[in-house]
Amino acid sequence: MSNVLNTFLDENLQDLRTQGLYNEIDPVEGANGPIIQVAGKQLINLSSNNYLGLATNDELKKIAQNTIETYGVGAGAVRTINGTLDLHVKLEQTLAKFKGTEAAISYQSGFNCNMAAISAVMDKNDAILSDALNHASIIDGCRLSKAKIIPFAHADMDDLRAKAKQATESGLYNKVMVITDGVFSMDGDIAKLPEIVEIAKEFDLITYVDDAHGSGVTGKGAGTVKHFGLQNEIDFQIGTLSKAIGVVGGYVAGKKNLIDWLKVRSRPFLFSTALPPGDVAAITRAVEIIMESTELHDKLWDNGDYLKKGLIELGFNIGDSETPITPCIIGDEKLTQQFSKRLIEEGVYAKSIVFPTVPKGTGRVRNMPTAAHTKEMLDDALAIYAKVGRELGVIQ
Template sequence: MSKILDAFLNENLQNLRDQGLYNEIDAVEGANGPVITINGKQLINLSSNNYLGLATNEELKQVAKDAIDRYGVGAGAVRTINGTMDLHVKLEEKLAEFKGTEAAISYQSGFNCNMAAISAVMDKNDAILSDQLNHASIIDGCRLSKAKIIAYNHSDMEDLRAKAKEAKESGLYNKIMVITDGVFSMDGDIAKLPEIVEIAKEFDLITYVDDAHGSGVTGKGKGTVKHFGLEKEIDFQIGTLSKAIGVVGGYVAGKKNLIDWLKVRSRPFLFSTAVTPGDVAAITRALQMIMDSTELHDKLWENGDYLKAGLKKLGFNIGASETPITPCIIGDEKLTQTFSRRLVEEGVYAKAIVFPTVPKGTGRVRNMPIASHTKEMLDNALAIYEKVGKELGVI
């Protein structure tokens, strides 16, 4: 290895460890369900995005196996050559039905969606109004587009309106987009989409909602745009298929001409092999299950409300979450890391989230209850939170 590279890596890795910012990666031994095994120890799992428990659903596992037997383990090509199977077409039809749009396009990940869609439409002659707490994939997608990025204060509609007005009246930009998460993953709050749409209409802004943590969770499962009844008002509906849907991948849903454009101009679609057949079949069935019944959705919210009430009663700072995502905000990064380690030692897996994922001084342990947690599991988790919280002086 180059000496200068070796010195750079060693110095900076040690700096991260000293500040409590180095993330240790744990290997899960077996399935990622309500209880997981790490280093031979069973832990109540409060760190999974598997909101509806579908990642381990028996029906979806069988659907994936059947698809593999018929189609193979891989698509074999990019979508624009011969990697588009009839499975992909059916999935995109189901996604459009699920999101209430004319059409949809699927990608290999939710991160890919934001890298693909923003840069396919926006360029150096445009501007993007972006919520300050938007996900890293949105930030990177905006940067890739080379558009002027104008951050507005988190969910501050007065600031958004002022910056939209300034950008529009400047005459400097061909197109202006406003982009926001539907559900903000670190705090669990919901974007003010009705107000955003109102401002967008006033200043002719393109509207873009990344609903990675809303699809399957809000709007009786159909997402945050559906929650507000704004399917006809949002230009881009983005989401992941790896969280509540339980598999892997992402999608963009919108007008047919938008989807047609993304199929010929979005680089991850053009230059990356298609999602595997087994995954596509499982995703399609998962979407149908969510559309057919709200049972899993309702159980998720019941569990989320129960855990949230319990943590709040114990005295933890859970912020202003409006969804099952429930942060316990600790603040200091090293204390946050210690808190998370003690939870694991006592039997709860709840990962520390620190800078750069959240601003410095706002370290937290983020809790993600899922539909397949039992009340007994949540009670046990709350008892452990109380013990560790008192021990470390957090409560």
């Protein structure tokens, strides 16, 4: 290894450890369900994005297995050559129905969606109004486009309106986009989409909503855009297929001409092998399950409300969450890391989230209750939270 590289890595890794910012990765030994095994120990799992429990659903596992027997384990090519299987067509038709749009396109990950869709439409002659707490994939997608990035204060509609007015009236940009998460993953709050749409109409802004943590969760499962009845007003609906859907991948839903454009101009679609057939079949059925019944959605929200109530009664600060995402905000990074470590030692896997994922001084342990948790599991988790919280002086 180069001496200069070795010095850079050693010094910076040690600096992260000293600040409490180094993230230890814990391999899960088996399925990522409500109970997981880490280092041989059974733990209540409150760190998974498997909101509806579909990642371990028996029906979906059988569908994936049967599809692999027929189609093989891989698609064999990029979508534009001969990697588009009839399975992909059915998936995208199902996604369009799910999101209430004319068409949809699938990608290999939710992160890929933002890298693909933003840069396919926006360029150096354009501007993007981006919520200050948008996900890293949105930030990177905006950077890749080379458009002028204009952050607005988180969920601050006065700031958005002022910056939209300035950007559109400056004459500097051909197009202006406003982009936001639907549900913000670190705090669990919901974007003010009706107000955003109102401002977008006033200034002719392109509207873009990344609903990675909303699809399957908000709007009785249909997502944040449908929750507000705005599926005809939002230009880009982005989602992941790896959280509530339980498998892997991402999608963009919108007007047919938008999807047609992405198929010929979005680079991850053009240059990456298509999603594998077993996953595609499982995804399609998962979306159908969400459309057919709200049972899993309702159980998720019931568990989320139950955990929130218990944590608040214990005295924890859970911020302004409006969804099952439930942060326990600790603040200090080292204390946050210690708090998470003690939870794991006592039997709850709840991972610490610190800078750069969240701003410095706002470290938190983020809890993700799912439809697969039982009340007994959540009661056990709350008892452990009480013990560790008092031990470390986080609560009285």
